[in-house]
Amino acid sequence: IGEIQRFLRDDGTVKVSRSIKELGNRIRKMKDELTKTLGRTPTVNEMAKQLEVSPEEIVFAGEASRPLTSIHETVYE
């Protein structure tokens, strides 16, 4: 499987799901960092600037990092 993944990466055919996951992780880390330094939640544009991606990518990739079920759990517990 590792070989297939490497092949996909080299070939420029990285799957969307994988790329979103990676950016999603960076978004989560950056959000925590900025929340600490700013003393409030960052805006979408502030995040985009720090991560050097477009605001649309923040919106898109932010999606994968939070599974829907966690919402119910947080509210419930």
Next chain:
Amino acid sequence: MQNRMELSFSAISSNESFARVTVAAFIAQVDPTMEELTEMKTVVSEAVTNSIIHGYQSQSDGKVYISASIEGECLELVIRDEGIGISDLEEARQPLFTSKPELERSGMGFTIMENFCDDVRVVSEPMLGTTIYLKKQLSTKKAIYN
């Protein structure tokens, strides 16, 4: 100036995340906080899920309709289905009430919407469908820095 969008899509559960991203991308134009963005995504999830699993009983041949408009910092969302409707609205909006305990629903959908929005109105007619009107004041950059 007002910015508007209207969206409709097949009532299948893989479109929940699509609907979330679409509304979030529309809102992102006024540069909300990440928190507000998450809240609005959650609200859209709850309403769209309700339309799919309750309104259309997961039958998947229906459509879900969303319209959004932003004027200044005021966001208005309308989420609508042409499903079975809700006969007792007061009961439906009670925290923890669910008509589908077998699906492990939390019964918190309406409560979540009320928590994250400034105004939630529900209009529903048995056999005709359900429409949810949501309003939210966003804190765009101006509001944060001033």
Next chain:
Amino acid sequence: MQNRMELSFSAISSNESFARVTVAAFIAQVDPTMEELTEMKTVVSEAVTNSIIHGYQSQSDGKVYISASIEGECLELVIRDEGIGISDLEEARQPLFTSKPELERSGMGFTIMENFCDDVRVVSEPMLGTTIYLKKQLSTKKAIYN
């Protein structure tokens, strides 16, 4: 099974990126490659920009309409405006042709669409508007691993 969405939005340039993400989020459900996603975003950008700056002459009170459907790995996109239309379609589709050289347009919009799609049809009627029909075969998960 077919999955469908329909979208309309105000013809203002800040909605270009909104339209791109929306179509991308819809397509992402079948997990295409990043390259394909980028191609489709580019195509949507070109068509939507054309509707806004040529079709509506940046007047902003019109609407742009997008519909998308996915069946298996086949994506169909329709992008439509009710703007001024195109009187000479053959000329418009020529590489490098632009009616707005003063805006530093490249004249490559149609060429890009043709390059990234398997099929591009344009129907346009002066004073009634322009409709672009696009088709693209995506390589979803199955297609790559098999």
